[in-house]
Amino acid sequence: MRSRRSDYTESTRHALVDSALELFTKRGYAGTSLDAIVKRARVTKGALYHHFSGKQALFEAAFNQVETAAMDRLSAAIDGDGPAWDRAMAGIRGYVRVCLDPAYQRVVIHEAPVVMGWERWREAEEHFSYGLVRGTVEALVQAGEIEPLPVEVTARILFGALSAGAEAIAGSSDPKATAADVTRTIVAVMTGMRRAAP
Amino acid sequence: MRSRRSDYTESTRHALVDSALELFTKRGYAGTSLDAIVKRARVTKGALYHHFSGKQALFEAAFNQVETAAMDRLSAAIDGDGPAWDRAMAGIRGYVRVCLDPAYQRVVIHEAPVVMGWERWREAEEHFSYGLVRGTVEALVQAGEIEPLPVEVTARILFGALSAGAEAIAGSSDPKATAADVTRTIVAVMTGMRRAAP
């Protein structure tokens, strides 16, 4: 059962998404033409529009791929049965590492809110990185580790802080050192929010 | 000296920037055509390309206008001779208010990094909002109000936290309440970082 058709269609999809992801990461959404994408995937626009409804849908497919990969790495860091605080700190370190991926930086953090629209981006993020951050904050509040601030807003702000830290790392001349600074600073902030055990 | 030519050219520039700013705010950069901009400004593309080198340059002019207005409001809140801590808190409240402006939200926070490129955006921000945040953090560290964390990274993270808070406000169904939550949360975070007076 080698020459099933669906095998080839799946590889075509993959080729398109891979090509799109690489070009979007390198030149951005607006700076990437469909011609360039299909050329790199060795297909034509007919194939593209057979599998996707348009440029945006292709972008979302690339977005989902990056986010799924990020989730795999992140949940591995967060999951477990240790104390909520320790898992949160591991999550912070893990997310900073995830943000070092140029594809995550450009596609997920920078372009997705503009290309997909903020509302749709927000909705998608619920099931991805932001969902994890939010869950972590919730766990911290429930465990009584931090002051009972509004979860939604606190999670948003932490998410923004993490993203900004990631951007600082990516734009730094010494990413390693900056990454250490970012982790240290965020941990310091979180520690400041930590409530003395009741 | 009414019919000086430069008077009219200045008003033409203003009309173009105003038109662009309104349309960029409403429909975004990619969703706004130059034809729509010049039509609303009651001029032609010839005038546009006489005053600006292209669409990006026009966007940057709009960006600068929004940022300048924001700076005026912000420095009024920050300037003064009170304690560094109080001025910082006033700055936070002021920045949250600034972020309620839809033009600031969409043009400065969302689109500018994508349209201008992150590096150029970062450079421009040095002289605008981010410059103020950074200066505030520096003042806090020098006054011994907060732990001596790396200023650049701390400022970036705070800036990201504020922007994320602003986005949460803009996307909220109850902006007033969310704005209060954001201010409260950020102040709580900053307070957590505050060092006991030596």
Next chain:
DNA sequence: GTGGTGAACATACCGATGGTATGTCGAAGA
């Protein structure tokens, strides 16, 4: 085996859009 069917593409084309090249007009100096 063969004729029909539909998925999986390829090709040709269209309209919109950013950008350019050229033309026009009127005020200011020589």
Next chain:
DNA sequence: TCTTCGACATACCATCGGTATGTTCACCAC
């Protein structure tokens, strides 16, 4: 008055996203 030049307007071009149509070929009913 003649020239110059800034401040536009007009006409046009190239690119790009998207669509309409054509083509191939595996699969299935008979």
